[in-house]
Amino acid sequence: MNSKKKSISDPILHRWVDGEVEDPHGEIAKYVEEDPRAQAEIRAVRTTGEFLRSSVKDVAFDVEPLQAVHAIQERLLKEKNRQPLEERQSLFRKRKTWAWMGLVAAFVLGILVAPWFGSWVSQWSSDGSETVQPKTASVVVETVEVEDNRGAMVIQPEDGNTAVIWVETNP
Amino acid sequence: MVTPQLFGLRQTHRILFFVLLGFGVILWSANGLAAELGSLVVTARIVLASQDSDVVDADLKPFAKYFSQFKFSSFRLLNKITWDFTSGSKEHLKLPNGAELRLELLGYDPDGRTRIRIVLGKEKFKAQVGLARGASVAIGGPKYQSGSLVLIFERSSQPPK
Numbered sequence: 334m335n336s337k338k339k340s341i342s343d344p345i346l347h348r349w350v351d352g353e354v355e356d357p358h359g360e361i362a363k364y365v366e367e368d369p370r371a372q373a374e375i376r377a378v379r380t381t382g383e384f385l386r387s388s389v390k391d392v393a394f395d396v397e398p399l400q401a402v403h404a405i406q407e408r409l410l411k412e413k414n415r416q417p418l419e420e421r422q423s424l425f426r427k428r429k430t431w432a433w434m435g436l437v438a439a440f441v442l443g444i445l446v447a448p449w450f451g452s453w454v455s456q457w458s459s460d461g462s463e464t465v466q467p468k469t470a471s472v473v474v475e476t477v478e479v480e481d482n483r484g485a486m487v488i489q490p491e492d493g494n495t496a497v498i499w500v501e502t503n504p
Numbered sequence: 505m506v507t508p509q510l511f512g513l514r515q516t517h518r519i520l521f522f523v524l525l526g527f528g529v530i531l532w533s534a535n536g537l538a539a540e541l542g543s544l545v546v547t548a549r550i551v552l553a554s555q556d557s558d559v560v561d562a563d564l565k566p567f568a569k570y571f572s573q574f575k576f577s578s579f580r581l582l583n584k585i586t587w588d589f590t591s592g593s594k595e596h597l598k599l600p601n602g603a604e605l606r607l608e609l610l611g612y613d614p615d616g617r618t619r620i621r622i623v624l625g626k627e628k629f630k631a632q633v634g635l636a637r638g639a640s641v642a643i644g645g646p647k648y649q650s651g652s653l654v655l656i657f658e659r660s661s662q663p664p665k
């Protein structure tokens with residue numbers, strides 16, 4: 334009868350010991366209970382497991398949590414540093430945008446205002462000097478040069494749009 | 505902080521809107537300014553003033569009154585040239601008496617007058633004048649045939665296009 338008994342392989346027994354194999358009908362447990370070889374195998378597995386756990390206990394308990402704590406601390410630190418940085422970057426981007434818009438507006442304003450400003454500066458800076466011309470004059474003769482001791486006459490009617498320069502000719 | 509809302513546009517679109525608006529205004533302003541500053545059209549009339557007749561060409565009638573004290577009775581148009589200084593700042597012309605006329609664009613005054621230099625090579629004459637839109641300057645004196653040459657330079661009264 335015993336020779337017909339169902340055999341369970343060692344790898345399955347090992348996984349059963351580690352709780353990786355479910356045994357809803359208790360077949361494995363019953364098999365282990367009845368089979369001395371299986372019991373010896375189970376004992377060997379448990380003994381080996383305990384030995385390995387006790388061997389790496391110091392290292393495992395000291396290093397793994399430490400690494401985990403370090404990793405968590407690093408993540409927290411990164412998170413802590415990243416938030417203000419992103420806020421600053423976002424603020425900088427907003428400021429940059431408004432700065433550009435301001436620059437464009439100032440440029441446009443400058444172009445529109447420049448002619449009036451130039452006229453005003455010109456008026457103000459040349460106050461009282463001989464270069465001031467009446468604004469009503471549409472033509473201004475600034476300089477006349479004639480060589481060979483000849484004369485030139487400039488006729489500039491105040492109410493007209495035309496100035497006349499008459500040059501004496503050589504006889 | 506109050507966020508400006510513009511037609512319900514998103515921030516990116518608002519920025520784009522302002523940039524395009526600014527760009528358009530700049531182009532419009534720059535175009536107007538460039539046209540105002542960079543375009544100068546001058547019409548040169550080469551006239552023979554004499555006492556030979558009483559004929560005054562129709563084109564010269566507006567100018568004849570300025571020469572009343574010189575006792576000329578006839579004003580004949582010998583040549584009429586229009587120069588556009590948009591493409592350059594100097595123009596040359598050979599006058600009927602062989603003299604070379606040179607016209608140079610010097611710049612623009614803030615009050616809108618254009619400053620030009622007129623040089624007559626043979627006559628050893630130079631003048632610098634400021635012309636507002638529609639204004640003109642006439643230079644007379646060089647003897648030619650039975651009268652005198654009169655050169656009338658008129659700045660176009662039309663705004664640049």
